[in-house]
Amino acid sequence: MKNASEILKSGLKHIDPLVNAEAARLIGDFHVRALIPELIEHARFHRFYSKVTAFYALSRMSVTEAIPHLQKLVDDPNVSDDWYWTGYKGVRAAAAVTLLQMGDDAGVPYLLELAKAGHVVFIRWFAPALLRLQKLPPELAGYLTLEKLCSSEKQKRYDGGEYSEPGALCMLCEALGLVDDPAADERLEFYFGHYSRFVRGQAYRSLHLRRPDKTSAQKIVENAKKQGTDFDRLVAAEVQKDSATLSEIARHAPAAFDRGSAIDALAVILSPSLIEAGKLALEDSDLYVRQCAVESLARNHGAAAQKFFEGMADKEKEIRVLCALAATQLGEKGAS
Amino acid sequence: MKLGAGTAVISPKSWDKLTMSGMGRRIPTRGVLEDLALEVFVLQEKDETAVICVVDQLFITEPVATNIGNRTRERLPHAHLILCADHIHSATAVAVIAPGKDNLTSDGCAEALEIIYEGFSKALAQALQDVREVEVAAARIPVPIKLGLNRRAKLGNGTCITAWDNGALIPPGQKCAGKSSEDAKWIDVLAFREPGRTEPFAMLSSYPSHVHFYEVPYFADEAAGAARRAMKKRYPNLTLMYALGCCGNIALGSAHPIPKNDEESRIAWYQEKSNAFGEAFAGILSDALGELSYAPVNQMSYTSHREPGTEREQDLQIETLRLGSHAICVIPGEIFIEFDADLRRDKPSNSLLVMTYNRSFLGYVATSLGFEEGSYETMRGTAKETGYLSPTERVKSDLATGDSIVAKAREQLTALFPK
Numbered sequence: 001m002k003n004a005s006e007i008l009k010s011g012l013k014h015i016d017p018l019v020n021a022e023a024a025r026l027i028g029d030f031h032v033r034a035l036i037p038e039l040i041e042h043a044r045f046h047r048f049y050s051k052v053t054a055f056y057a058l059s060r061m062s063v064t065e066a067i068p069h070l071q072k073l074v075d076d077p078n079v080s081d082d083w084y085w086t087g088y089k090g091v092r093a094a095a096a097v098t099l100l101q102m103g104d105d106a107g108v109p110y111l112l113e114l115a116k117a118g119h120v121v122f123i124r125w126f127a128p129a130l131l132r133l134q135k136l137p138p139e140l141a142g143y144l145t146l147e148k149l150c151s152s153e154k155q156k157r158y159d160g161g162e163y164s165e166p167g168a169l170c171m172l173c174e175a176l177g178l179v180d181d182p183a184a185d186e187r188l189e190f191y192f193g194h195y196s197r198f199v200r201g202q203a204y205r206s207l208h209l210r211r212p213d214k215t216s217a218q219k220i221v222e223n224a225k226k227q228g229t230d231f232d233r234l235v236a237a238e239v240q241k242d243s244a245t246l247s248e249i250a251r252h253a254p255a256a257f258d259r260g261s262a263i264d265a266l267a268v269i270l271s272p273s274l275i276e277a278g279k280l281a282l283e284d285s286d287l288y289v290r291q292c293a294v295e296s297l298a299r300n301h302g303a304a305a306q307k308f309f310e311g312m313a314d315k316e317k318e319i320r321v322l323c324a325l326a327a328t329q330l331g332e333k334g335a336s
Numbered sequence: 337m338k339l340g341a342g343t344a345v346i347s348p349k350s351w352d353k354l355t356m357s358g359m360g361r362r363i364p365t366r367g368v369l370e371d372l373a374l375e376v377f378v379l380q381e382k383d384e385t386a387v388i389c390v391v392d393q394l395f396i397t398e399p400v401a402t403n404i405g406n407r408t409r410e411r412l413p414h415a416h417l418i419l420c421a422d423h424i425h426s427a428t429a430v431a432v433i434a435p436g437k438d439n440l441t442s443d444g445c446a447e448a449l450e451i452i453y454e455g456f457s458k459a460l461a462q463a464l465q466d467v468r469e470v471e472v473a474a475a476r477i478p479v480p481i482k483l484g485l486n487r488r489a490k491l492g493n494g495t496c497i498t499a500w501d502n503g504a505l506i507p508p509g510q511k512c513a514g515k516s517s518e519d520a521k522w523i524d525v526l527a528f529r530e531p532g533r534t535e536p537f538a539m540l541s542s543y544p545s546h547v548h549f550y551e552v553p554y555f556a557d558e559a560a561g562a563a564r565r566a567m568k569k570r571y572p573n574l575t576l577m578y579a580l581g582c583c584g585n586i587a588l589g590s591a592h593p594i595p596k597n598d599e600e601s602r603i604a605w606y607q608e609k610s611n612a613f614g615e616a617f618a619g620i621l622s623d624a625l626g627e628l629s630y631a632p633v634n635q636m637s638y639t640s641h642r643e644p645g646t647e648r649e650q651d652l653q654i655e656t657l658r659l660g661s662h663a664i665c666v667i668p669g670e671i672f673i674e675f676d677a678d679l680r681r682d683k684p685s686n687s688l689l690v691m692t693y694n695r696s697f698l699g700y701v702a703t704s705l706g707f708e709e710g711s712y713e714t715m716r717g718t719a720k721e722t723g724y725l726s727p728t729e730r731v732k733s734d735l736a737t738g739d740s741i742v743a744k745a746r747e748q749l750t751a752l753f754p755k
Binding site: 015017018021022025047049050056079080081082085086087090091097125126165166167168169170171174196198199201202231257260264287320 | 496594
């Protein structure tokens with residue numbers, strides 16, 4: 001593939017901020033260290049909230065020279081202040097969490113401010129990332145208990161809708177998978193009955209993370225069967241390491257998102273079926289499915305996956321897929 | 337068929353006593369940057385008369401609709417009134433909040449309301465004087481550039497986050513799967529010209545995108561006004577009525593990001609981007625005008641359905657107007673763009689133009705998958721009062737709203753256009 005570096009650079013500068021976000025993520029996931037200067041520039045000067053993926057990418061590559069810039073971004077994120085919403089505060093929090101991931105606590109006072117306010121940015125959107133920290137600052141830990149995480153659902157505006165809409169609840173379920181409290185299991189099972197398949201899916205994954213035993217897996221499978229959506233089925237199949245079901249969904253699910261997610265799941269369970277399903281998915285009509293296939297094959301098979309992608313860049317029209325191809329080619333190691 | 341067009345300025349005079357609608361405000365109103373307006377079309381065919389009005393407001397509430405309805409009946413006792421807002425966030429909040437509430441002063445609010453009512457009467461009188469024989473053309477005009485964009489970004493976990501304006505805030509560990517559904521790639525129009533003329537003198541457009549250019553501390557007419565002005569520049573004798581289609585999940589994200597936080601930069605951004613939108617919009621319409629195929633219309637009929645509200649739900653009003661082989665469907669709320677395709681399934685009429693934000697003052701109306709994906713629109717829901725329902729119960733209740741609107745509208749279309 002020619003000009004892989006230029007493709008990723010153009011992805012970072014693309015007019016669509018969601019393309020920028022993905023280009024930055026891919027640079028970080030596949031460790032394209034040659035583009036660290038561009039990533040730092042993007043993090044500092046880009047005006048869309050989606051630039052936070054550049055912060056995360058810098059953290060994944062442990063780019064310590066970015067720390068002074070991230071410290072400044074905690075105070076001045078250089079984005080428009082949507083004071084009524086979560087973008088401005090979220091970019092500040094993202095910089096603070098990224099700093100913590102790199103061992104710098106300069107952003108803790110701001111996170112504490114959000115924590116004390118019970119702000120949705122803290123208690124939902126960044127709770128899982130904070131709970132994953134190897135050293136969670138003790139002053140923040142007290143705000144990330146099971147009780148604190150779950151008591152906020154009926155707070156604030158829109159009857160607490162900002163805390164309990166499916167996106168926020170998925171983050172809660174992710175956090176519940178990580179919180180050090182056995183009662184979180186029961187709470188996760190409560191979400192097995194949620195109206196959103198995506199909340200249920202995250203509840204399955206988190207419960208499996210906490211209790212990777214046959215009894216839990218059986219509960220997940222039974223619930224997924226009862227719910228009946230492809231997404232329920234694919235997460236249950238992921239939990240059971242059921243490659244056949246995942247391959248079937250990857251190939252035949254009507255929703256492109258389900259097909260792409262099934263490919264991702266085959267990669268997560270390190271299934272040998274990924275090669276066959278992934279190669280088919282490289283020809284999928286949907287760009288997200290193709291992107292999932294490129295990333296998953298590269299993630300699990302490293303440099304050997306490049307042979308699957310031969311000639312693909314010449315006919316690929318979508319910048320996002322081209323960025324994924326470029327990242328897998330330039331990356332110094334496979335993404336985890 | 338005959339049609340007359342009228343317009344009126346409805347900017348508030350005592351602007352210092354008023355707040356603006358939409359997204360809340362942190363700083364005092366400084367004045368009027370661009371005049372707010374309303375447009376009125378009067379359509380007549382045999383014994384039938386219809387009055388269509390779009391107002392630069394966030395929503396239309398029942399008291400406003402009642403007053404304007406009364407004024408319509410004073411002049412046209414048997415006319416059908418179709419009344420919609422264009423969901424401008426930089427308009428007076430009077431159509432949303434009753435006098436004396438919030439931070440509005442009663443004096444300023446009452447005065448602003450009266451300006452709207454008087455403006456309507458004036459525009460109606462102007463339209464009645466302007467009535468003339470017309471031919472009608474309808475078209476769905478493709479939008480080849482990025483204007484109205486889907487504002488819900490889908491994450492790798494399947495849920496959505498807001499990608500409006502300067503969005504989206506992607507949480508750590510998540511990838512962005514893309515947008516949850518399509519962008520706004522068309523403008524529906526109905527054009528009216530005098531027989532024998534080449535250019536229309538009145539046009540109703542429907543674009544399925546929020547018009548958002550808020551967060552400037554001035555009353556302003558946002559994208560709708562910019563489109564009207566750009567068309568006026570090209571066609572001085574044309575009155576463009578700018579209505580919104582199914583746009584609950586679409587916004588003008590293409591105009592972002594806002595370059596800096598200071599007020600001067602924000603106003604400069606507003607003017608540059610809203611004018612650019614207006615020019616683009618008018619350019620697309622202008623390019624298509626020569627291709628329109630006009631024909632006389634000898635049939636007009638109207639039907640409406642009003643579903644009485646409950647303690648927590650608004651009345652649901654759906655109206656359909658038949659103009660020959662063309663239909664205008666008028667529905668409430670901020671309905672998701674996916675419903676547009678549902679409305680026109682099996683092509684109930686030769687053309688269909690959808691107007692939203694009618695007097696029912698309904699909030700967001702998501703698809704069932706949209707509710708599962710979550711994000712801002714689904715947490716707002718469709719109800720006026722939600723306090724005693726849990727979010728899950730509320731969603732169950734709201735889930736049916738979109739399908740119900742589509743079903744009623746299609747019922748009306750079938751009645752007006754029997755096979």
